[in-house]
Amino acid sequence: MKKYAIFFAVLVVxxxxxxxYLRRSxxxxxxxEPEGAVEDFMAGMSRLTMTIWQESxxxxxxxxxxxxxxxxxxxxxxxxxxLFERYGLVSRGHLFRNERTARGIxxxxxxxxFEEFEVLGSDLDGDEATVNxxxxxxxxxxxxxxxxxxxxxxxxxxxxxxxxxxxMERRRYRWYITGIDGELSRLARAFGRx
Numbered sequence: 001m002k003k004y005a006i007f008f009a010v011l012v013v014x015x016x017x018x019x020x021y022l023r024r025s026x027x028x029x030x031x032x033e034p035e036g037a038v039e040d041f042m043a044g045m046s047r048l049t050m051t052i053w054q055e056s057x058x059x060x061x062x063x064x065x066x067x068x069x070x071x072x073x074x075x076x077x078x079x080x081x082x083l084f085e086r087y088g089l090v091s092r093g094h095l096f097r098n099e100r101t102a103r104g105i106x107x108x109x110x111x112x113x114f115e116e117f118e119v120l121g122s123d124l125d126g127d128e129a130t131v132n133x134x135x136x137x138x139x140x141x142x143x144x145x146x147x148x149x150x151x152x153x154x155x156x157x158x159x160x161x162x163x164x165x166x167x168m169e170r171r172r173y174r175w176y177i178t179g180i181d182g183e184l185s186r187l188a189r190a191f192g193r194x
Contacts, residue, residue, distance in 0.1 A: 030095075031174040034122045034129040037095050038166050041177065042117045042133060045109045047088030053113035053139060061087050097169060097176040104192025105177065108184045112162075113139040122168075129168040129175065136161050 030040035051057045064083055068075045084090050096102035112135070120132040137160075165181040180188055 029174065031176070034124070034131050034166075034168040034170075034175040035119050037168065037175045037177060038131040038133060039119050041092050041095050041166075042119070042135075044088045044090065044092050045106070046115055046117060047086070049088075049110060049113045050115060051087045051089070052110060057087070095177050097171075097178045100192040101177065101179060101188075104188040104190070105180055105184075107191035108180075108187035111140060111187065112137045112184075127170040129170070130181075131166040131168060133164045133166065134161055135164060 030036040051061060061083075068079065068083070081090075092106065093099065093102045096105070114135050114137045116136040118134045120134055122129050122131040162184065163182055164184055166177055167179040167181065168175050169178045170176075179185070
């Protein structure tokens with residue numbers, strides 16, 4: 001009987017230790033608050049969309065990659081990771097509950113070039129939340145840039161501010177994106193099915 005009591009005590013301590021570890025690691029991450037997870041996603045997407053849609057950014061990235069290739073073996077892992085982070089070329093999949101949702105939402109945001117976004121706040125309801133974000137697109141599908149190239153005299157049209165509501169869920173002290181609402185939601189669902 002004493003063996004079972006000791007085994008049970010060790011099991012309780014192990015679960016308690018694991019819970020403490022999960023909580024502390026979540027506190028240090030952007031996912032501790034729902035707004036932090038969304039801010040992390042949006043900041044990464046902003047850098048990525050600028051890299052994809054802005055020719056000067058692509059040229060700058062190509063130049064830096066060539067420099068690293070020239071260095072060869074002297075290039076450190078930290079230098080490569082820093083380069084990827086600066087241009088938004090890192091996965092944000094850890095911010096999502098499932099891969100299809102991540103693929104869909106990421107793909108929808110990649111269609112638009114934007115620098116400016118604002119997290120407007122969140123509504124909490126237990127382990128669920130919604131985070132409201134306002135995004136000011138500079139271009140959508142490269143159409144603004146194309147019109148500018150075809151007709152330099154054409155007046156520049158203004159894009160309308162987009163409002164997106166991120167649906168969030170908390171699991172093991174971390175907040176995850178489970179979906180979005182707004183104009184981009186239809187695109188996100190379509191891309192998520194692919």
